[in-house]
Amino acid sequence: MPQQDKFNNITEKEKAPHELTPLSKVEDTTDSAQVLALDDEYFIRRAFERAPTEGCELLFKHYHRGLCNHAVRFVYSKQIAEDLVSDVFCRFWKNKSYETVKSSYRHYLYRSVRNEAMSYLRAEFKDMESIENAANTEGVASYEPDYITQFEEISKRLKELVEALPPQCRKAFLMSRFEGKKYQVIATELSLSVKTVEAHISLALQRIKKGLQGYV
Missing domain, CATH: 1.10.10.10 (Winged helix-like DNA-binding domain superfamily/Winged helix DNA-binding domain)
Structure with missing residues (x-):
């Protein structure tokens, strides 16, 4: 089965369209949300233990909408945001990243989508040096508050410029x-x-x- 099809096996009901907006919140960081995220991670890891395809489909269904909302805040295009997220999932499957991710899948995917969005912007606006540096940041630094704040500032600036x-x-x-x-x-x-x-x-x-x- 082609890589893309691994994630397109979701029913249309499960993939019911949700409004993507540049003003959508990225992540809920409340304590209760973090506890729920840990529970979700447990079930997703168990699914991967049973079968990689099962784990990937569950991962896609659980995080796809939020990741698209996350990406659209930076690229201001629903289609481009969805394409970037699809690319991230396809690479995740092709490279068997589920075998090597030690942190949470949530952190890994959000970081990957941020980097993908920044790479897109870097190509779109070639001389955005600060964004290029952010996009090339790897590893644990991607989880640091300053790193997240930088993306929030860029998102806010984009919104201001468009308005x-x-x-x-x-x-x-x-x-x-x-x-x-x-x-x-x-x-x-x-x-x-x-x-x-x-x-x-x-x-x-x-x-x-x-x-x-x-x-x-």
């Missing part, structure tokens, strides 16, 4: 990047020409790129 865009520019950008709509569809819905939509999105990317340069 500061001119109204039509912001609409076009979010429709393209978050809703995944094509330029022609956006042009029709906003009563604009395709070239105007292209100009709006180009302006949005330029302003976001400039606003994130050297940002820590």
Whole structure:
């Protein structure tokens, strides 16, 4: 069975669409949530002991939604966020990471998605040096409060930059990047020409790129 299919074996009901929003909370860090997370980790590890496919499917069902919400806060695109999370799961399966993860699966996956999102942003905005350094951080440092705070600050800055865009520019950008709509569809819905939509999105990317340069 192809790698991707290992995780696409979830029923449509189990994968019922959930709204992804850049304002979604990343993780619940209350004591009760941490206790529940430990219980979940126990059952997931037991599933892996029975069969890797069973463990991976349970892991996917349990964390997929939260990871997508996590990623979309950085990349401002529902489709890209879902693609990044799928890539993380596929590598997890292909590399048999379930055999080597000593920390919790939750921490491993959230760290991997953060790094994947930052790698995407680094490619999108090539001279974001501070993000590049963050994306290359490995191991236990990824769990340190300062590391998490840095991503929260970047997420907050992205939100500020998007909200500061001119109204039509912001609409076009979010429709393209978050809703995944094509330029022609956006042009029709906003009563604009395709070239105007292209100009709006180009302006949005330029302003976001400039606003994130050297940002820590």
